[in-house]
Amino acid sequence: MVLIESALAMGRVKALLNFIDAVAEWSGKIFQYFVYLLVGVVVYDVVMRYAFHTPTLWGFEVSYFLYGAFFMLGGAYTLLHKGHVRVDVLYSHLSLRTRAIIDSICYLALFFLFFGAILWGGLDYALTSWALGEHTASAWAPPLYWFKMVIPLAAFLLLLQGLAEFIRSLTLAVKGVKL
16 A cells, blocks of 8 residues: 555656656747847847948847846756756766765755745846836836846746756655656
């Protein structure tokens, strides 16, 4: 009976991990299109500036917003696909279980604290901007509050994917089972 309950619990955990992975995958697939928009804006701005001598008022800021959003919102997708920079000088020579122990400790001691602080501070930062109706100081003066909302959204997506990675590491460290 205990084995059946344990198998059901592991099945639920695996379903949760699959859901979190799907969110990271889905968000990464959507936010990748920001690069195409960015290229379009930059090409348009360069052509207008150098071919027609009529630079846009909005080109720089829109490219700034698109690149910033792409960079921040792609973090969870990158974590899912193990694309973040890692120093593997010693780590790669360790056993899978030892790596999982190190990963579990690092997620608890560093990752969750850091991105929790970014989520907390970023949400306050964005909500303050939203409440003020903040705009940029340029001649075009687009709203800035929506861009600042990217910070807590990106932190939330990273924390969610980090939770999945932590659960995988902890399960491997404690039970020796890879999820």
